[in-house]
Amino acid sequence: MTCRIALLFGALFFASPSTARNLGVKKTSTRVPPVLAPNCRNVQISLGNVSATNFDYRGIWEDHSDMDFNSWRDTMKVFYSCLDPENFVHDIPSDSYGLVVERNVTIHGIFCEPEVPVPYNERQIHLLIHDLTYDKSMWHGLGLPQYSLADALASGLKGSHTLAVDLWGHGDSHGETYPDPWQVLQPPFHVKTLHEIVKRLRRNQQGLWSAFENVTFVGHGFGAQLGALLLDEYPNDVNVFVGSGFPTGKLSRPYPTEWRLVPSISTDSKYAHQPLGYFAGELNSAADRENILYGGLYDLELAELDFVSQDTIAVGEVCWSGSFFSDMSIPEDSKFTGQVCVLAGEFDRVACGDLPWQVEGEACREKLQEVCNFTFPNSHLCNISVLEHTGKAWMLHKLGPQAISTIRSWSARGNSWGNLCTVLTPGAVRY
Numbered sequence: 001m002t003c004r005i006a007l008l009f010g011a012l013f014f015a016s017p018s019t020a021r022n023l024g025v026k027k028t029s030t031r032v033p034p035v036l037a038p039n040c041r042n043v044q045i046s047l048g049n050v051s052a053t054n055f056d057y058r059g060i061w062e063d064h065s066d067m068d069f070n071s072w073r074d075t076m077k078v079f080y081s082c083l084d085p086e087n088f089v090h091d092i093p094s095d096s097y098g099l100v101v102e103r104n105v106t107i108h109g110i111f112c113e114p115e116v117p118v119p120y121n122e123r124q125i126h127l128l129i130h131d132l133t134y135d136k137s138m139w140h141g142l143g144l145p146q147y148s149l150a151d152a153l154a155s156g157l158k159g160s161h162t163l164a165v166d167l168w169g170h171g172d173s174h175g176e177t178y179p180d181p182w183q184v185l186q187p188p189f190h191v192k193t194l195h196e197i198v199k200r201l202r203r204n205q206q207g208l209w210s211a212f213e214n215v216t217f218v219g220h221g222f223g224a225q226l227g228a229l230l231l232d233e234y235p236n237d238v239n240v241f242v243g244s245g246f247p248t249g250k251l252s253r254p255y256p257t258e259w260r261l262v263p264s265i266s267t268d269s270k271y272a273h274q275p276l277g278y279f280a281g282e283l284n285s286a287a288d289r290e291n292i293l294y295g296g297l298y299d300l301e302l303a304e305l306d307f308v309s310q311d312t313i314a315v316g317e318v319c320w321s322g323s324f325f326s327d328m329s330i331p332e333d334s335k336f337t338g339q340v341c342v343l344a345g346e347f348d349r350v351a352c353g354d355l356p357w358q359v360e361g362e363a364c365r366e367k368l369q370e371v372c373n374f375t376f377p378n379s380h381l382c383n384i385s386v387l388e389h390t391g392k393a394w395m396l397h398k399l400g401p402q403a404i405s406t407i408r409s410w411s412a413r414g415n416s417w418g419n420l421c422t423v424l425t426p427g428a429v430r431y
């Protein structure tokens with residue numbers, strides 16, 4: 001794995017956007033657990049000990065600043081300086097702060113079987129990996145069946161199995177005590193976890209599934225980035241890779257202050273047990289989240305539901321490689337040879353535009369093509385698609401139900417719908 005890290009030394013000069021500290025803990029939502037289709041069920045995948053070489057962030061910050069890890073203010077400053085790669089001035093050799101972390105991991109997921117059983121040798125599975133500030137339910141329409149891509153993929157005569165998981169430290173995957181947001185929740189550890197999940201998909205798992213020959217990895221945002229890192233390290237893990245909302249911005253856009261992320265414990269009582277270092281959108285920041293993640297055609301209620309069901313983002317996830325928006329953390333020249341599809345909503349401010357007013361179709365196509373050229377030059381087929389009338393969280397826009405109806409109608413006829421790339425090709429989806 002390519003490991004690069006950049007770090008702001010000296011003064012932490014970022015002005016904190018706000019202090020929600022005195023607001024007290026209020027409930028933004030009581031998250032209603034998604035109603036699962038009859039062919040879907042909650043599963044727990046015990047991975048045993050997973051180990052990875054992460055970065056010793058606590059060590060780095062202790063050595064280079066008088067950071068107090070129990071300080072709300074200091075944690076905010078580090079978090080916000082990490083959101084903005086322009087703040088980073090020095091590279092740190094990865095070997096001087098390498099840290100081997102080992103944790104006993106159990107991953108929670110939603111596993112769906114095809115609605116109509118398919119012959120054993122035609123079985124395939126879509127492994128669905130969520131973005132940061134989301135969990136597995138993003139693939140299940142946040143609980144709304146008409147937006148559930150995972151259900152649609154499992155429908156009809158050519159349904160696929162689907163497995164939408166919660167990354168470690170997100171959704172229900174956190175064990176008895178939440179993992180350390182600095183030392184554990186970093187891409188190298190997530191990648192090892194995904195590798196362990198895929199290994200299990202390839203083998204019979206008593207009570208869960210029997211071995212899959214074809215695995216399609218579908219990642220959104222951070223999930224796509226993790227997928228690219230996974231394939232960089234393990235090019236034979238999956239057969240097809242679909243990455244949407246890839247962070248391609250050269251600069252930090254949206255602006256760090258637009259997110260209004262604050263320590264999660266101040267936002268919702270469901271995060272009461274999260275340590276300092278987990279962040280979520282401030283109580284009154286629903287409109288900001290909508291501005292960043294939505295655009296084009298969508299239902300306002302979805303944007304509202306999106307806000308109240310938001311998951312968190314850990315400081316280790318943001319600080320790794322400078323910024324998770326930074327294209328520095330996208331690997332170069334992966335040996336992966338399978339089919340790749342790179343997608344983004346035309347109004348995706350992270351994947352499509354460096355500046356909000358520069359977001360446009362043609363420029364976005366070029367950016368996505370660069371991902372093919374830069375990261376997947378060995379893929380035998382790397383397709384790109386700019387999704388029209390949609391922002392970043394495309395599966396939760398009007399496009400979602402439209403794509404779902406295309407998938408369902410192709411699958412009902414027994415036509416292989418190929419992969420999401422084909423379905424989401426402009427022209428295939430009708431408005």
Ligand SMILES: *[C@@H]1O[C@H](CO)[C@@H](O)[C@H](O)[C@H]1NC(C)=O
Nearest residue numbers: 046047048049103104105106
């Ligand atoms: C991990 O935890 C599970 C359940 O708590 C336990 O059964 C298993 O032995 C543990 N594995 C390791 C390697 O510690």
Ligand SMILES: *[C@@H]1O[C@H](CO)[C@@H](O)[C@H](O)[C@H]1NC(C)=O
Nearest residue numbers: 048049050051101102103104
């Ligand atoms: C699992 O990891 C824990 C924490 O590092 C360690 O104490 C334990 O010995 C490990 N167990 C096995 C079976 O490797």
Ligand SMILES: *[C@@H]1O[C@H](CO)[C@@H](O)[C@H](O)[C@H]1NC(C)=O
Nearest residue numbers: 121122123124213214239240
């Ligand atoms: C798996 O996918 C490959 C193409 O990537 C295809 O040739 C093969 O038939 C598929 N196998 C199964 C079991 O579906």
Ligand SMILES: *[C@@H]1O[C@H](CO)[C@@H](O)[C@H](O)[C@H]1NC(C)=O
Nearest residue numbers: 365366367368369370372373
């Ligand atoms: C990608 O590579 C192709 C073939 O080498 C080249 O023609 C094209 O200009 C490149 N596109 C971008 C955006 O880098």
Ligand SMILES: *[C@@H]1O[C@H](CO)[C@@H](O)[C@H](O)[C@H]1NC(C)=O
Nearest residue numbers: 381382383384421422423425
């Ligand atoms: C994918 O790209 C190939 C050429 O690189 C093209 O022939 C094919 O039609 C594209 N498929 C889709 C679904 O866009």
